[in-house]
Amino acid sequence: MQETAQTSSPVPPPIDIAAHGEQDGSASNVAAENVEAAKVKMRASDVSIYYGEKKAIDNVSVDVFSEYVTAFIGPSGCGKSTFLRALNRMNDTIPSARYTGKIELDGEDIYASGMDVVQLRARVGMVFQKPNPFPKSIYDNIAYGPKIHGLAESKSELDAIVEKSLRRAGLWEEVKDRLSDSGTALSGGQQQRLCIARAIAVDPEVILMDEPCSALDPIATAKIEELIHELRGRYAIVIVTHSMQQAARVSQRTAFFHLGNLVEYGHTSDIFTNPKQQRTQDYITGRYG
Numbered sequence: 001m002q003e004t005a006q007t008s009s010p011v012p013p014p015i016d017i018a019a020h021g022e023q024d025g026s027a028s029n030v031a032a033e034n035v036e037a038a039k040v041k042m043r044a045s046d047v048s049i050y051y052g053e054k055k056a057i058d059n060v061s062v063d064v065f066s067e068y069v070t071a072f073i074g075p076s077g078c079g080k081s082t083f084l085r086a087l088n089r090m091n092d093t094i095p096s097a098r099y100t101g102k103i104e105l106d107g108e109d110i111y112a113s114g115m116d117v118v119q120l121r122a123r124v125g126m127v128f129q130k131p132n133p134f135p136k137s138i139y140d141n142i143a144y145g146p147k148i149h150g151l152a153e154s155k156s157e158l159d160a161i162v163e164k165s166l167r168r169a170g171l172w173e174e175v176k177d178r179l180s181d182s183g184t185a186l187s188g189g190q191q192q193r194l195c196i197a198r199a200i201a202v203d204p205e206v207i208l209m210d211e212p213c214s215a216l217d218p219i220a221t222a223k224i225e226e227l228i229h230e231l232r233g234r235y236a237i238v239i240v241t242h243s244m245q246q247a248a249r250v251s252q253r254t255a256f257f258h259l260g261n262l263v264e265y266g267h268t269s270d271i272f273t274n275p276k277q278q279r280t281q282d283y284i285t286g287r288y289g
């Protein structure tokens with residue numbers, strides 16, 4: 001296990017990350033000891049995930065940091081989505097899915113028996129591959145979450161949340177005059193920004209994005225990437241992407257998965273320019289994937 005954080009500099013960088021080695025499979029997060037604890041938003045420790053007998057994730061440890069975008073990359077079937085979904089317990093809906101290890105949000109075990117999963121999913125929101133607005137008005141798509149979570153006491157408060165969320169998602173100017181139109185009548189890119197606005201509306205701390213641009217054209221993709229860039233100061237963002245260019249453009253940290261293992265995790269620039277593991281090198285140079 002190597003330690004990559006600089007401990008000798010007089011003012012240590014606020015955030016640094018361990019290179020998670022694949023050698024012994026334990027991939028524990030050594031450099032976590034050297035970062036400001038307050039910045040670690042989510043911590044996964046020795047997480048394995050099974051579908052029935054099949055092990056889809058093998059002993060993975062990762063920290064997710066506030067105000068950073070973390071990209072999960074790797075070839076199809078390597079377990080990126082499975083691991084992402086574990087971060088807000090979306091795998092709970094799959095009867096065969098089973099889990100060992102620990103995942104914490106602000107130090108709290110999200111799989112603890114007393115955890116309110118509805119509340120958890122508000123704190124750790126999710127945006128899916130295919131935009132999935134509710135078959136309701138644009139306004140109601142955003143207002144639904146704040147209503148059920150009791151975040152607005154009056155119509156004017158709700159209106160303000162709807163406007164703020166749509167502004168943050170970069171959609172307000174495009175939809176402000178047609179809030180009562182159906183969300184499903186928007187373009188694909190607009191629908192995806194609507195889904196991001198819907199996640200934002202309940203004031204999350206973490207936003208998980210599972211290939212959010214894969215159904216979008218290049219222009220809509222560029223808008224979402226720009227939006228991710230703008231949002232990252234407020235939330236911890238985790239994005240699964242098949243596009244290495246996208247990971248390089250939007251993220252500060254990258255985790256490379258292969259066959260259920262976390263092969264390497266570190267600064268995005270290091271992963272793409274100076275990977276420590278041969279498997280990472282092979283993947284980023286297109287030898288498989």
Ligand SMILES: Nc1ncnc2c1ncn2[C@@H]1O[C@H](COP(=O)(O)OP(=O)(O)OP(=O)(O)O)[C@@H](O)[C@H]1O
Nearest residue numbers: 051056074075076077078079080081082083094096
């Ligand atoms: N609901 C499920 N039931 C059984 N096996 C599953 C289920 N979902 C995923 N798997 C299996 O778990 C492994 C990891 O899948 P996962 O979708 O997490 O990978 P991925 O890296 O996100 O793939 P892709 O990039 O193709 O979306 C695969 O072998 C997949 O077939």
